[in-house]
Amino acid sequence: xxxxxxxxxDQQAMLEAIGVEAVETLFNVVPEAARFPxxxxxxxxxEMEALAELARMAEAxxxxxxxxxxxxxxxxxxxxxxxxxxxxxxxxxxxxxxPYQPEASQGTLQAIFEYQSMLAELTxxxxxxxxxxxGATALAEAAIMSVNAARGNRPKILxxxxxxxxxxxxMRTYLQGTPFTVTGDENPAxxxxxxxxxxxxxxxxxxxxxxxxxxxxxxxxRLAEAVHAAGALFIMHIDPISLGLFKPPSHYGADIVxxxxxxxxxxxNFGGPYLGIFATTQKLIRKMPGRVVGQTTDTNxxxxxxxxxxxxxxxxxxxxxxxxxxxxxxxxxxxAAIYLAAMGKQGLRRVAELCYHKAHYTAAEIDKLNGYAVxxxxxxxxxxxxxxxxxxxxxAQQLNQQKILPGYxxxxxxxxxxxxxxxxxxxxxxxxxxxRLVTALSEAA
Amino acid sequence: MKLDAKAKYQDTHExxxxxxxxxxxxxTDFAQESLSDVVFVELPEVGAVLEKGEIFGVVESVKAAxxxxxxxxxxxxxxxxxxxxxPELVNSDPFGEGWMIKLQPSDPKQWDDxxxxxxxxxxxxxxx
Numbered sequence: 317x318x319x320x321x322x323x324x325x326d327q328q329a330m331l332e333a334i335g336v337e338a339v340e341t342l343f344n345v346v347p348e349a350a351r352f353p354x355x356x357x358x359x360x361x362x363e364m365e366a367l368a369e370l371a372r373m374a375e376a377x378x379x380x381x382x383x384x385x386x387x388x389x390x391x392x393x394x395x396x397x398x399x400x401x402x403x404x405x406x407x408x409x410x411x412x413x414x415p416y417q418p419e420a421s422q423g424t425l426q427a428i429f430e431y432q433s434m435l436a437e438l439t440x441x442x443x444x445x446x447x448x449x450x451g452a453t454a455l456a457e458a459a460i461m462s463v464n465a466a467r468g469n470r471p472k473i474l475x476x477x478x479x480x481x482x483x484x485x486x487m488r489t490y491l492q493g494t495p496f497t498v499t500g501d502e503n504p505a506x507x508x509x510x511x512x513x514x515x516x517x518x519x520x521x522x523x524x525x526x527x528x529x530x531x532x533x534x535x536x537x538r539l540a541e542a543v544h545a546a547g548a549l550f551i552m553h554i555d556p557i558s559l560g561l562f563k564p565p566s567h568y569g570a571d572i573v574x575x576x577x578x579x580x581x582x583x584x585n586f587g588g589p590y591l592g593i594f595a596t597t598q599k600l601i602r603k604m605p606g607r608v609v610g611q612t613t614d615t616n617x618x619x620x621x622x623x624x625x626x627x628x629x630x631x632x633x634x635x636x637x638x639x640x641x642x643x644x645x646x647x648x649x650x651x652a653a654i655y656l657a658a659m660g661k662q663g664l665r666r667v668a669e670l671c672y673h674k675a676h677y678t679a680a681e682i683d684k685l686n687g688y689a690v691x692x693x694x695x696x697x698x699x700x701x702x703x704x705x706x707x708x709x710x711x712a713q714q715l716n717q718q719k720i721l722p723g724y725x726x727x728x729x730x731x732x733x734x735x736x737x738x739x740x741x742x743x744x745x746x747x748x749x750x751x752r753l754v755t756a757l758s759e760a761a
Numbered sequence: 762m763k764l765d766a767k768a769k770y771q772d773t774h775e776x777x778x779x780x781x782x783x784x785x786x787x788x789t790d791f792a793q794e795s796l797s798d799v800v801f802v803e804l805p806e807v808g809a810v811l812e813k814g815e816i817f818g819v820v821e822s823v824k825a826a827x828x829x830x831x832x833x834x835x836x837x838x839x840x841x842x843x844x845x846x847x848p849e850l851v852n853s854d855p856f857g858e859g860w861m862i863k864l865q866p867s868d869p870k871q872w873d874d875x876x877x878x879x880x881x882x883x884x885x886x887x888x889x
Contacts, residue, residue, distance in 0.1 A: 602801065
């Protein structure tokens with residue numbers, strides 16, 4: 317798409333057309349004091365000085381290149397093949413805006429279509445949207461969609477306490493000021509059977525994360541039947557990498573599937589931008605928030621891509637739109653598509669296997685240590701909980717001195733679990749690294 | 762613009778027609794023309810009770826999605842399920858096969874407040 321300049325002559329012509337003297341006049345409604353306020357900023361820097369300052373600040377950060385990294389809890393240190401950033405950062409993609417005009421956006425539209433297609437195959441679901449802001453917002457949108465699908469007659473949203481605590485917070489933030497309630501996670505001991513007991517005619521959905529926040533695969537087999545019998549929707553939040561190894565959520569009868577897509581070819585990025593995966597069934601497609609790219613043919617029969625079903629969208633029905641913050645993380649979704657294309661079926665399976673086997677080796681080695689125990693009761697994927705002989709925060713601080721991040725200290729979110737550490741192992745952790753972690757834990761006991 | 766002599770109208774482009782005790786509702790020929798090709802109609806659940814002016818569904822075309830406003834208060838007793846697979850009936854036969862809901866009116870006097878064909882024609886022409 318060509319860049320259209322806005323010359324002085326253009327501005328003059330526009331001003332004449334609307335009968336205004338100067339551009340400044342258009343800003344008269346803004347109080348003068350607020351128009352060009354004096355900002356108390358330090359002196360401007362040259363590019364050389366600015367880069368040096370930024371480098372100095374970046375050096376102060378701890379990162380996965382310089383530390384042994386066993387930290388997960390929603391943000392994962394997986395390998396990013398160099399083909400991903402190389403293609404992702406092409407200016408045609410990098411500077412593109414929302415592809416409302418298909419005739420000028422075929423590349424962007426096709427990239428999103430490929431992302432949707434691959435995620436549909438991976439999750440086993442009929443339709444995937446163009447993405448959301450991150451995994452947490454995708455899950456909140458799923459909860460809202462389930463309420464809308466029931467036309468507001470089912471105000472209760474049931475969520476497992478094993479869903480990521482921050483995701484549950486985001487969900488509650490989203491639902492502020494609505495008559496809908498989030499419940500089921502008040503008691504950390506609530507298992508799926510207890511949640512099943514809570515299903516009733518007022519329940520819009522049951523939300524389960526698998527692998528859950530503690531790394532365990534939930535017993536979701538046949539759960540959907542109970543949820544559907546109550547007339548509710550079954551929502552599963554997944555780890556896309558785990559789908560290289562385990563049965564897809566469609567197999568368990570999920571109506572809506574969400575996930576955090578950062579793992580797929582995107583770096584940790586200091587916590588963002590991330591990628592909200594959102595998938596659903598053909599039956600619910602019109603209730604789905606966000607946008608969808610479809611494949612069609614033009615008048616000459618040539619293949620082309622367009623935004624489809626967009627009459628429900630915020631730019632057309634602003635006040636009626638299901639979601640007004642369905643930011644499409646196009647560039648991150650593109651990274652995920654390139655990653656999946658580069659890895660292929662076998663590659664993704666290999667990554668998942670490496671995560672699984674390395675995590676289980678690590679867990680077995682830590683479990684042998686005096687005073688340490690792996691307390692997971694169910695099969696886990698790449699994360700597991702270690703009960704330490706003393707407060708996990710103390711142990712983590714000791715290991716930080718040796719440039720090791722041993723995991724997520726659960727007391728940060730669960731004050732009643734001071735001795736528990738959530739350890740994450742991915743394909744990035746070599747055996748030597750794992751052995752160093754085990755030795756350091758042993759010494760810190 | 763086609764009109765149905767037996768029907769009464771609403772300025773939001775729905776028509777209502779008496780069928781025994783029931784009221785049949787759809788959208789007008791002018792409305793389907795303005796929308797162009799209808800691709801989807803979302804209808805209420807049978808048994809739902811709505812007040813006059815409440816939204817009973819959504820009609821979606823290739824151009825826009827518009828809410829449907831119920832012309833009289835009452836209970837939905839039937840919906841046109843054929844529209845699920847053949848939404849184009851709204852375009853081809855808006856006053857017949859393209860009907861949307863049948864309702865049992867709770868306040869039959871509301872019929873008198875609806876627009877006549879002539880009054881509606883003026884409303885529609887003003888919008889053209």
